[in-house]
Amino acid sequence: MTERQAQRRLVAILAADVVGYSGLMEEDEEGTLSMLSAHLNELIEPCINVNRGRLFKTTGDGLLAEFSSVIDAVRCAVAVQEGMEERNAGVSKGHWLVFRIGINVGDVIAKDDDVFGDGVNVAARIEGLAEPGGICISRSARDQIRDKLNYGLEDWGEVKVKNITRPVRVFRLLTAPEDAGKTTARPRGHLLAYRSKLAAAITLLVIVSLGLVWLQPWRTTFEAASVAKMSFALPDKPSIAVLPFTNLSDQKDQAFFADGMTDDIVTDLSKISGIFVTALHSTQGYKGQAVNIRQIAEDLGVQYVLNGSVRRAGDKLRITAQLIDALKGGNMWSERYDRKVEDVFAVQSEVTQNVVKAMAVTLKSREHDRVFQKYLNNIEAYDVWQQARAIVEIPSRNNIAKGEELFLKTIELAPNFAGGHAGLSFNHSVKARFDYSQSREKEVKNAFKHARQAIALDPEFAWSHIALAGAYLANEEYDAAVDAMRQALAVQPGGYEVNLFMGFYLFRAGQSARAIEHLKIADNLGRVPTYRLLAFLGISYFMDGKYTESEATWKQALDRFGLVKHDILYVYLAASQFALGKFDEAVETVAQLKRINPNYRLSKSQTLRSFKSEQYKRHLRQLAVQAGIPE
DSSP states (O other), rough: OOOOOOEEEEEEEEEETTTTTTHHHHHHHHHHHHHHHHHHHIIIIHHHTTTTEEEEEEEESSEEEEEEEEHHHHHHHHHHHHHHHHHTTSOGGGGGGOOOEEEEEEEEEEEETTEEEEHHHHHHHHHSSSOTTOOOEEEHHHHHHHSSSEEEEEEEEEEEOOSSSSOOEEEEEEOGGTTOOOEEEEOHHHHHHHHHHHHHHHHHHHHHHHHHHHHOOOOSSSSOOOOOOOOOOOOOEEEEEOOOOOOOOOSSGGHHHHHHHHHHHHHHHTTTTEEEOOOGGGGGGGGOOOOHHHHHHHHTTEEEEEEEEEETTTEEEEEEEEEEEETTTTTEEEEEEEEGGGHHHHHHHHHHHHHHHHHTOOOTTTTHHHHHHOOOHHHHHHHHHHHHHHHSSOOOOOHHHHHHHHHHHHHHOTTOHHHHHHHHHHHHHHHHHHHHHOOHHHHHHHHHHHHHHHHOOTTOOOOHHHHHHHHHTTTHHHHHHHHHHHHHHHHHTHHHHHHHHHHHHHHHTTTTHHHHHHHHHHHHHHHHHHHHHHHHHHHHHHHHHHHHHHHHHHHHHHHHOSOOOOOOHHHHHHHHHHHTTTTTHHHHHHHHHHHOTTTTOGGGGGOOOOOHHHHHHHHHHHHHHTTTOOO
């Protein structure tokens, strides 16, 4: 499908935002998200649709909609505010969700499903001027509704707003029946009070500004990044690298906590189809180093960089986060959170939300709920789970045994957390596939049991579906494993590991060409190739008959990782070289394998296991034996 060209058009833009959203989220994250989702689905979107508008962007606590008629936009705004009064009536005041709304008529640029330009920006700035529960409109909007709608207007005059060159004439919409048809000036008393507050604010601003001039916290130590110098082509959508959050805790063994938080933020961002987020491992090389944003952006080919720190002391937690636009060399957003340790989950969601908002990314259907949900509310279980998933990253027999203990502990502490069950399922499938257990049948049964429990608890957790795919693979149901991975991709389309494992399950199922497609997506997201990625690609190229690419990939693995004790590297490299007629090179590769593992035998290894295609296994065996691999 070709990308639609950008078009200009004159439209009415409605901008709405929740008042005091951060405080509401801090007090009750789940309740706030649930209420906001209900208001959006049951009131706001229906009002937009009834008035012939289109919701084109949601930003966590706000939204933008376009209308071909400003009359429809104003009617929609009034209906929303009146509807919110009714919906808040049955809720205690401290938990009300109250919107500000701004409306502007202006020329905009429309491309694909998004809308850009000053027409949108002015609406957003006017919305920020509105009182809680109120509606403000621009003069261009006023001109269109004058004498057509029976509402009053309060003229606020020319107002200077942020990032808009010219002052904007602003009017407050008056919906009370007694104000119908009236246009009044803003009351002088209100103006005096406003000016008094403004004078006080200016005085405070001067004091703060003098301090900032001395401290210069905004001063960057890097030049803006250059697109021309980037190692990778800049993606065609907002792109970001998340640096490992620095562990500032007195206990250095808390590093796993900071790493886990970084991983969770990357995972949440990768669930949003409108964002390109590099894989977690792509930034690990910068851990513990002085941050050079320009260099990082150019190395990884991204526009934005998120960095931060975590300090954990007892039940206290301090988290800082900063989003930087590397192409402009400027700070987009920053925040410091002083919370209790158990609030880490709310902070993670808030950081993700603010990053999405700062990058002006449109969330598609279900992505809001998919991203801003709370997976866990038990900090001890979270600690144990983070340790478990770090340990099983290398699935040795001892690591899998230790991981099983920790995943069982996670389930004991938080039985309704999908992560514990998904991790335990993964362990059981690995034990079945690698013969780490005396009863393969029992391990497969437990793998299915816990994967299905994980999906039942949280179908929006990608690893629940990856775990189910692993259970199918252990049971040699290859096509079913691929189907399970499709569900994981639906949840987390921009995830490195989801695409990596999709490639893995596809080549196991004999679909090598499609495997290569997903592995290349993972390679692009990863920026820095891992051994696992290169191994999966090398196998897929060989299976697809692309022996030149297979040989080059295995050689790249050797160049990057040295003479690794991983038998399949030498088996596939030698077989590829023999298929290409490079017999002397194949002999040397076999000699390397014999030096590393003198007792290697093809018939006793894992190399030919877990493939759907018997023809493929015979072909690999034939080429490997001809190359000199001991059978």
